[in-house]
Amino acid sequence: MTTSPPPRARAAERSLWRIFAAPILIALVSLVGLISALVADGPMDVLAWVGLGVPVAVCAWFVMFGKVT
């Protein structure tokens, strides 16, 4: 039994659903962005910028203001 929990309290395990909820949402929004500019111009272009802006914004947010542990 070499792997008793380390002294640092371990956080509870997350369900698969909880682990993947945010990634799935971001992937869906990105896909909407990728496809919308393809099927029409004008307002759909704007939708594409928003859709593809989401993954960029999420990266920026967590890299700059991510929780420090």
Added chain:
Amino acid sequence: MTARAVRIWYKVHRWTSIVSTGFLLMLCITGLPLVFYHDILHWQHADLEPPAMAAGTPAAPLTAVEAAARTRHPSLVIPFISWDEDDPNLLFVGMAEAYDSPPETFKLLAVDARTAKILGEPNLTEGVMYILRTLHVDMFAGIPGKLFLGVMGLLLIVAIVSGVVLYAPFMRRLDFGTVRQNRGRRIKWLDLHNLLGIVTLAWLTVVGATGVINTWADSIFKIWQFGQLADMIAPYKDLPAPQKPVSVDVAYQAAMKAAPEGRVPSFMTYPGTLFSGRHHYGIFLRGEEHVTAKLLTPVLIDAQSGQLTDMRRMPWYVDALFVSQPLHFGDYGGLPMKILWVILDLISIAVLVTGLYLFFTRRRTAEEQLGLAVNDRKLEPAPAS
């Protein structure tokens, strides 16, 4: 997932990644300026822009365009004429030693469609952009180079899938977006790798997969040539080539008369080319806006009689190729989309670099966290998730 399954996915991720990372880095870096390829070409060749004239100035006959091109290069033939996608007054005339010369040997003349005046001869096979583009497309190794990069792209897809699978055991005890800043560089870079990778998942998968499809362009053209095209011109197979073909204008007008509403010419090929066979002019029509502008409808005009032989939509596999091009280039949503493309490309570079770092530093960090450290291997499987 059992510890065994995690270990296998981990191996798959490590090895597909390490084999492809060098090439993927090259593709990401050369790809950055290529996002603006067309803008840069436009800027470099600003002198080719047709001058402003009264709106509605009619187009010159194509025979006049032909004559101007032949005067410029009397020893060359004209395999194709193409219409600029943005400026209907701008034509490009392709010239070569023979109708079936390899496309990379073609000379290109820019011609004003209204006056049939030659505007210039853009040389697309020199300069920095040409080098970057060729590196990106085939590393100067022709079709084998292209197909090789396609295999690297397939490895990328496997690396993405295995990366997503591994994301779960890594994140078992972490909130989404956690970047542990105070536990050493390895942990921090591991968290960054996981975060940036999972967030850009959809974009990188689409750009990777459409890039792979683009590497198959030559085969897709061959399949079309021996499939739909061969089928359309089958009745002509044993006939001699036409002795006195009708003029390019007769063929063009016959095609435009047959063209469905909302279709405009994209390019036109001459009898003797691989695009339309020995007996036909091929007029390739496209739609006028967004995705339809990428989808072609070939119209074949009998060069002997000037009559329509056949007109069909391109088969799905050609459509798939043409739709995958904008999805790879990011050139279909204006400047903001190109800028997002560049940022997402930079993030992918960060994923590759952090991955490389994790590969070459001690593996323990990642393996420990997955419950795969060497002295753990005999223990019971990690709790199923």
